[in-house]
Amino acid sequence: MPKVRLIGADGEQLGVVEINEALKRAQDADLDLVEVAPNSKPPVTRLLDYSKYKYEQEQKQKQARKHQQQVNIREIKLRPKIAQHDYETKKGHVERFLRHQDKVKVTIMFRGREQAHPERGRALLQRLFEDLGELAVIESQPLQEGRNMSMLLAPGKEAAKDEPGAEGDAQPDATEAESPAEETPAPEETPAAEEKPAAEAEPAAEAEVPAEESAEAETPGDDAAAA
Numbered sequence: 001m002p003k004v005r006l007i008g009a010d011g012e013q014l015g016v017v018e019i020n021e022a023l024k025r026a027q028d029a030d031l032d033l034v035e036v037a038p039n040s041k042p043p044v045t046r047l048l049d050y051s052k053y054k055y056e057q058e059q060k061q062k063q064a065r066k067h068q069q070q071v072n073i074r075e076i077k078l079r080p081k082i083a084q085h086d087y088e089t090k091k092g093h094v095e096r097f098l099r100h101q102d103k104v105k106v107t108i109m110f111r112g113r114e115q116a117h118p119e120r121g122r123a124l125l126q127r128l129f130e131d132l133g134e135l136a137v138i139e140s141q142p143l144q145e146g147r148n149m150s151m152l153l154a155p156g157k158e159a160a161k162d163e164p165g166a167e168g169d170a171q172p173d174a175t176e177a178e179s180p181a182e183e184t185p186a187p188e189e190t191p192a193a194e195e196k197p198a199a200e201a202e203p204a205a206e207a208e209v210p211a212e213e214s215a216e217a218e219t220p221g222d223d224a225a226a227a
Helices: 019-028 050-067 084-099 112-116 118-135 157-161 174-178 211-218 222-226
Strands: 003-007 013-018 032-037 044-048 073-078 103-109 136-145 148-155
Touching: 003 019, 013 019, 019 032, 019 044, 032 050, 044 050, 073 084, 084 103, 084 118, 084 148, 103 118, 118 136, 118 148, 118 157
Parallel strands: 003 044, 073 103
Antiparallel strands: 003 013, 032 044, 103 148, 136 148
8 A cells, every 4th residue: 555745734744554544534624635646655745725825826926027127128129320310319318218127139231232231220229228228238249240230238327216107208109119120321322323314204205297298298288289
């Protein structure tokens, strides 16, 4: 007959007993016999109200999750030749995210020949970090992956002083803040070769009627007079 080490409902040690004896004690106390350490020799069991025990465990897990701080990672996308106005707008979004204790992934998107100058992307990321002051700390240094270069910023000392929701304005939607379509590309970004010639832009006028045909059409009575 297998034996188990039995623990009472109040945590008292009841010693090693046969499994049938443990089940009888559980039935007499209107409790459940729960195996709490199956790998022990002999296995350890306990008398308890399993439904109540399960409920208490769920409540403990809820409290633990409630005290865990949720960290969001936002993303802001920039172009190497971003215009000053768009730069200030994007910087404002980064500041707001940091003040709400969110991390920010700043991504530089390179296109075409811009990929040959990654130093411009690093310079822009460094400029942004310096402009943010103590609001941000660099958690991940700039790293280039394919056509993009990214840097991860975390809230700094100054951001920790600001409580979320302190600003009167509502938090902007992340999708709108991330959209590269907001940027106004600098004038030099549009190659001159891409401009369409004026002759191609407008359809050609109707072909002119040859002079001799026009003359014949205008003086239909000449032949009659000659006759």
